[in-house]
Amino acid sequence: MSDRVGDLPGLTNLFALVMALVAVLGFAALWLYIIDRVWRNTAPTPPVFNEAVQYIAPSLTALIGGIVAMLFGVSLEKTSQHLFGATLTLLSFERTTWLYGAYIVIYLLLGVASAVTWICKADTIPALVKNFAMTTIGLIVAVVGASFGVSH
Incomplete structure (x- = not known):
């Protein structure tokens, strides 16, 4: 019985990884669908x-x-002072580093795509896309401000 309990942390870590991947892939697929529908919409x-x-x-x-x-x-709290710190972190090939990187890249790409869609299709944009665009813009403003040391 104790061997089965000993495998539990490994099993829960595996399921957590699967859920994290499903969440980010589901997010990407859903937003690609939404943005595609907006671009293909010909109705007024x-x-x-x-x-x-x-x-x-x-x-x-x-x-x-x-x-x-x-x-x-x-x-931002743990920014590397080394010029190639981000590259070295990425090349570490740690599972969590790549997963976090995927979350950031997918979120920012789709958020920027929603902002561009809002700008280009302003007359026929659903609230879902506007909200995502504004949230992304807010995140970018906060991150850029913080990276320059702006706190308020």
Whole structure:
């Protein structure tokens, strides 16, 4: 019995990794779908999304965005003074480093894509896309400000 309990941390770590991957991949797939629908929309009104999309998209955005904000908070406190510190960290090939990197890259790329979509399709943009764009812009402003030492 004790051997089975001893495997529990490894098993829970595996499931946590799987859930983290499912969350970020689901977030990416959903936002690619939303942005694609907006770009393909030819009607004079914004595309209408079903209730599931309207609830799941903001929930996943809050989850991924919160993790990304937390990661930037941690990484700004521990910024490497070495010119190639970020590259060395990335080349460490640690699973968590790559997972965190994927969260940041996917969130920022899709957030910028939502902002560009809002700018280009302003007349037919759903609130979901505006909200994500504004959240991303807010995160970028906070991170850039903090990286220059601006606190207020």
